[in-house]
Amino acid sequence: MHLNDQINEVLNSHNGLVFNSSSNTLEGELFLPDGDSYDVLINLNNYPRIFPTVHEIGGRIPKKMDRHVYPDSGSCCFTTRAKSQILLKTVVKSLLDFIDEILIRYLENNSFYELNKRYYTEEYSHGKLGIIEGYKDILQIDDTIKVAKTLFNVAKSKKLIIHQNCYCDSGRRLRKCLRGKHLNNLRKLYMVDKDILMQDLNSFNEAIDVYLEEQKSKEENIN
Template sequence: MLTLSEVEAAIAFDQPDLRATQQRDMIVVEGTFVVTGGDAAYDPEGPLARYGVRIELSSAYPRIEPRVFETDGRIARDPDHHINGEGDCCVTVWENWLVTAGSTSFSAYLRGPLREYFLGQFWFENTGSWPFGERAHGMSGLEEAYAEALGIPNVRKDLLYLLRFLRQQRSKGHWPCPCGSGRRVRNCHQNDLSAQRQRIKPHIAKSMLARMQPRKGELSRSSF
């Protein structure tokens, strides 16, 4: 479980203009997020930009994604500026980051997705383009990110089937292989799927499936 002392240690090192407090069942981080050109919070050339932020953290982090709000009104509140309908920042596709990141500590989150988000906002303010490219909005962008995390082509029915497979604690050798060959898992990609499950734990696969919200009538290759 994430503790207040862990959060305080992370911001003291990376973002000393932030302050953390325990508020009932969450940790709230507020203050100024400093954006630099390098990985450190401060560098000899000085900061590129500063953004007022409020970060709401569950003690279950990283299982539960932080909610981030830009508090100075500097970023337009619309999807084109990666702000969700409830006003929180669309920082990253969470499950994609959990699967691909080397570390998912709060310090890694500050240095990685959060820094890239605000660096992107600063760059867009000044150039009109996003420095790291931009995914499609909505479900299309979500599916693109999940296909990247899973390492398969972006075909919705295949994404859904593989995620249904990975959400199981154990797989059966007689299940149809997610590769679409028509063969059973035991005679096809059993070892590859076992390795995949080590990267993508069942709770992450379940979260991906929930966010994809399969449409009514969408079929899978099996009933599991």
């Protein structure tokens, strides 16, 4: 669907929002299903490559990471860039899907926090650790080094080879490992732009340094 059609679809469903073509933004009052509402500014410049940039402009959500808002920019933190790209290519098929399934759920979670001082859904950690957790979630393995190796290999490869050994080091072929689950996970990773993979690899530097030191110590003990 063309972006203009997606914008019109949003305006028809959420009549508290107004589109400003000069700034490429949607702005206004966004109503939640329970009747609550938030004042939001939705910037579409990076969409559909990644999720739109959203600011809550009513002063209701503090600008700090513990409340899932980036302190420097004041924009809402929904998930990692990698996860956003995968979602946009799988389940979030339109701007309306983003607002209904991502933004409204985010705001509902904030409303829950206001009442209960906790979120009702589990969230990734902040910063580099959250990026690592996101990739572990995508690949469904918990070994940080294996995840980093897989990211690097995908970023440098041209296409997915289903007959290669699985990234989990089980010794099984990728297409047979866990009845194809790891193959499906790797297909998702290939949906992420290679420049994002390479940038996110920087988040693994500390873990890689620790791993290399451990390997060095093991070799010294053997010798």
